[in-house]
Amino acid sequence: MKILITGGCGFIGTNLIDLLLRSGEHELVILDNLSTGNIRYVLDVLKSNGWCRLSDLNFIKGDIRNSSTVKEACKGVNAVVHLAAHAGVTPSVEDPFFDANVNVMGTLNLLNASRNVGVQKFIFASSNAPLGNQSPPMNESKAPGPLSPYGASKLSGEGYCSAFFGSYGLQTVVLRFSNAYGPLSLHKNSVVSKFIKDGLSLGRLTIYGDGTQTRDFIHAEDLARAITGILGSDSDEIYGETFHLGTGTETKIIDLANIMRELLGNGVEIVFEPERAGEIKRNYSDITKARRMLGFNPEVEIKEGTTRVFDWFMKQSREKVINAVAVSGSE
Ligand SMILES: NC(=O)c1ccc[n+]([C@@H]2O[C@H](COP(=O)([O-])OP(=O)(O)OC[C@H]3O[C@@H](n4cnc5c(N)ncnc54)[C@H](O)[C@@H]3O)[C@@H](O)[C@H]2O)c1
Incomplete structure (x- = not known):
């Protein structure tokens, strides 16, 4: 094909x-x-x-x-x-x-x-x-x-x-x-990629709001x-x-931050900023139709997946990660 x-x-x-x-x-x-x-x-x-x-x-x-x-x-x-x-x-x-x-x-x-x-x-x-x-x-x-x-x-x-x-x-x-999320995402501003870049360059992960907002x-x-x-x-x-x-499961941003902090090392702190206007509180997908008609079955769970992304970032030069400018937004 x-x-x-x-x-x-x-x-x-x-x-x-x-x-x-x-x-x-x-x-x-x-x-x-x-x-x-x-x-x-x-x-x-x-x-x-x-x-x-x-x-x-x-x-x-x-x-x-x-x-x-x-x-x-x-x-x-x-x-x-x-x-x-x-x-x-x-x-x-x-x-x-x-x-x-x-x-x-x-x-x-x-x-x-x-x-x-x-x-x-x-x-x-x-x-x-x-x-x-x-x-x-x-x-x-x-x-x-x-x-x-x-x-x-x-x-x-x-x-x-x-x-x-x-x-x-x-x-x-x-x-x-x-x-x-995944490897090959140095240029992305989405949260997993941003947490890794911020953790390595600033030593802190910023959460907007109280971190109870969820994503899939x-x-x-x-x-x-x-x-x-x-x-x-x-x-x-x-x-x-x-x-x-999606995966059909909700992950709280605070839980993701804690997973990422464990990967980055304990010196990294989590800081809270005021909630951003227009941000949706909870968001996850119902994948029943995709499972039924496409046979879709997501296999990578969040801890394993974030570890793999982190490993990919660690294989890039530290300088490249720290200086990476996000040119592609978060969806
Ligand atoms: N990453 C996510 O979380 C996410 C979530 C929902 C939907 N999507 C959608 O998935 C698709 C891929 O997203 P991604 O995260 O890989 O983004 P990305 O920015 O990494 O990739 C987009 C690619 O399109 C190219 N491109 C942009 N404008 C172009 C143009 N005018 N002509 C030719 N090429 C152009 C860019 O150079 C880039 O390589 C997009 O359509 C995006 O809207 C992504």
């Missing part, structure tokens, strides 16, 4: 490439403008899978907003995994027009090129953000009510996936990821497994559908 991965140099993209290369069955094309992703991640993943050069892979440095680039990238492709995005709530609040250009027009470009060249499957990375402030668990039957431009642009992408399935028969699948932390490897499962699936029932992917 020839698979186009947009945003393949980002956090989830490189974790996915790692898993796909291990299977050794697919031809991969990566489209990324390197705005937040890093070609080094891809090189590391290639090396760990016994590949030597970037030219072993079909890498296109380009922008999903450019329709001719996208058309070219889609040629001869059987499946698209669309991960490229202006990711994160805060950057979208700062610049909603840019967010919409990338997440709405970029997604529309890809869907249109996919239908024109006869792509069979189209997997779209969405988030819980389209749902907004709801009482958890988040599931597919709740009516969306995004609170951020990011939530609105992801909801629009979901809408276009549904429309391209309905109007043109493109076999789309929408995946709403909960809070993802899913390891990138579990997301990658779900995506490869869909790529290999021959079930027709999953097309035009939306699925929540």
Whole structure:
């Protein structure tokens, strides 16, 4: 199968490439403008899978907003995994027009090129953000009510996936990821990555509020497994559908901070700052539908997963970790 991965140099993209290369069955094309992703991640993943050069892979440095680039990238492709995005709530609040250009027009470009060249499957990375402030668990039957431009642009992408399935028969699948964590995330501002960077550089972990707020932390490897499962699936029932992917369990931020402090060493302190406006108190996903229809079964539990991420960070140079600037937001 020839698979186009947009945003393949980002956090989830490189974790996915790692898993796909291990299977050794697919031809991969990566489209990324390197705005937040890093070609080094891809090189590391290639090396760990016994590949030597970037030219072993079909890498296109380009922008999903450019329709001719996208058309070219889609040629001869059987499946698209669309991960490229202006990711994160805060950057979208700062610049909603840019967010919409990338997440709405970029997604529309890809869907249109996919239908024109006869792509069979189209997997779209969405988030819980389209749902907004709801009482958890988040599931597919709740009516969306995004609170951020990011939530609105992801909801629009979901809408276009549904429309391209309905109007043109493109076999789309929408995946709403909960809070993802994992290796290859030096550039991310999401909490696991931030705790490790802050612990190493500042010696403290900052919690906004009292730490009883909850999130559903899913390891990138579990997301990658779900995506490869869909790529290999021959079930027709999953097309035009939306699925929540998480672990189905809530973790309090204070519990996560304590796990991270244990990994970082006891000298690291936890400090509390006032709660941030607009932050949702509890958030976790109901994954019943994904379990039933996709056979999704998250395997990495939080202690093992955070230990693996921490080990990955420790393999990077300390200087690189301390100086890492977060360029990709937290969802
Ligand atoms: N990480 C999470 O917790 C999480 C949660 C929910 C949803 N998601 C979604 O999953 C996807 C991947 O997220 P991630 O965490 O890997 O983010 P990331 O920022 O690490 O990766 C995004 C990639 O897209 C590329 N990109 C951005 N704009 C582009 C453009 N205009 N043209 C081409 N490439 C472009 C970036 O360079 C980067 O490599 C995104 O769609 C995101 O919205 C992520």
